[in-house]
Amino acid sequence: MTDLDNFFNLSNDYFSLSCKKCTFEIEETLKTDEDAHKALMVYPVNNEGLNYAFSGKQGLCLTTPHGSIQNENILGKLISLPGNNAKKVLHFFEEHGYLLPISTEGTEVDVVALVEILNRIKATVLLMAALENPSLDHDRILHLALYLLLGKQVTLNGTSQISYTTYRHPFHDNIKNQVAVDSLQQSSDAESITIKDMIYAPSYGLNADEYDDISNGETFTYDYPGINDTLYRHLAIAYKQNNIQSKNLRLIVEFLFHYMHSVGIIKIVTLDGGIEYYGTPNHNRFDERLKLAVVPFARLILSGEINYNTRSIKPFYNPNSLEPSWKAPSLLTALYFSAFYMKPGSEIYRKCANPSCDKYFLVKTSNSRKKYCCDNCRNANNQRSHRIKVQKGK
Ligand SMILES: [Zn+2]
Structure with a gap:
């Protein structure tokens, strides 16, 4: 392993983020003079902490407290989420933690803001991939960049002290x-x-x-x-x-x-x-x-977007090991940090070529052959193409 590889592999000793598992509930709150108002609330699950690490190959990962990887490539999983499927989106957060720190009294979720933030993360990663692609798709680059520049600004609440507002370019x-x-x-x-x-x-x-x-x-x-x-x-x-x-x-x-x-x-x-x-x-x-x-x-x-979203990650010098580490204040920052650390010219997120699969996977830019996220998708799509050929032959 070269020094450069090591630099991109940040185990829990070198990368710290503490998060709790979360759970969602729909609650009816009665306000005076108003109709009942249904709110989506998010609560921390207090006894279940989540540990994260950063790997050059797998990006941001969930690990055990001792650092072995349990759940890899969180950023890739997040951008693969279908935006119109609330159940899958909420399930993702229950498994990987919420974007922001939340208080024990619970935080109301602004679903529109949440979806918009997920879209911006997705657009950022897709724009990186589009700019790395050897054959430039100018219309796609234009659309993603314009969305990041001109999309509406939203705010998502965490605890009473912490909230996040999307970037507005100067x-x-x-x-x-x-x-x-x-x-x-x-x-x-x-x-x-x-x-x-x-x-x-x-x-x-x-x-x-x-x-x-x-x-x-x-x-x-x-x-x-x-x-x-x-x-x-x-x-x-x-x-x-x-x-x-x-x-x-x-x-x-x-x-x-x-x-x-x-x-x-x-x-x-x-x-x-x-x-x-x-x-x-x-x-x-x-x-x-x-x-x-x-x-x-x-x-x-793209650089404006990534710089803004990684600005609150802090270098931290560990007094016990005398080694450098990075502290992320939230999963949201860690996700952008994961995009920030993608090696330019070597890795991109590619969409699975199976039309019925939404997944994105990390792949070397030079690898033009890997088109599917897994063997199942490759087999399913080969069978599908075969069926189409047989039907056309009739
Ligand atoms: Zn697939």
């Missing part, structure tokens, strides 16, 4: 604070405004009348679906003002503005439903320059 506050300067003062008769541009280098010509309509929220000369959308207006102003100092933020603004301006203005992005536009999108205008830019754009979104 891009949002940056473009909100941009103020439109009347373009007439700058170029009285010019038909187009020349803007320095990294994607359409060296510069891009934006129609002055169109910019006036977008930035003023009016439709004098230009009228197309979504032209009054607030995000689009903020984007257009930030793009034209061009005074964001950070090159990374500027790339996000440029990419998103050009994409919406060319392909279509985005209304909402969800993980299951994809990208929804105001009008009919013109996918042909997702051109080579934009496809080239979507990769660094997605890398920025």
Whole structure:
């Protein structure tokens, strides 16, 4: 074993997270002046502690108190959960622990927030895999990155002191604070405004009348679906003002503005439903320059997401063994830490090729042959293909 391998294997001595098993109950609470309100509650099972370790091959694992692995690849199991099956989702948490610490009095579960957080973890891991894949699927990369950037922000409660809110990229506050300067003062008769541009280098010509309509929220000369959308207006102003100092933020603004301006203005992005536009999108205008830019754009979104979600893991120097270790405050952080520690260029999560199986498994990027999560799935799918062949032969 090389030193590098060792670095990725963090047994319970090197990786500490204490969690308790949990259980869910549906309770009816009667509030004054209100109808009975049904709440999903989560409680810790006090006598049953859970121990975790981190392995380079299996990711985050459940172990015995002495460190032998009981239940491997927790992150892979989590992203394989079908989002529409509440029973399976709750069962997963009963077995592996809840995302956040919970108090003995119980915590009410906001199911919408919980599902959204699971979707974000899934999108993060799938985006990592899509960016590692040798044949780039630009539409998939775009969808996953846009979902992480534009998806709605949710908060999940743990104990009364601990709650978790999903990441909101600084891009949002940056473009909100941009103020439109009347373009007439700058170029009285010019038909187009020349803007320095990294994607359409060296510069891009934006129609002055169109910019006036977008930035003023009016439709004098230009009228197309979504032209009054607030995000689009903020984007257009930030793009034209061009005074964001950070090159990374500027790339996000440029990419998103050009994409919406060319392909279509985005209304909402969800993980299951994809990208929804105001009008009919013109996918042909997702051109080579934009496809080239979507990769660094997605890398920025992915790194922002992972950095935010691993920020509360702490290095801890063990006074007894004089050895380094990591302390995770919650299963949620440990799951992102598991994604954080995936070896770039060597491992990805791949979906099982059996259509009736939802599982994702860890595989070497270079291994293009392993398509199924297990022998059962390979056999089932081979039999299925055989049946189809026989039917076609008739
Ligand atoms: Zn399978």
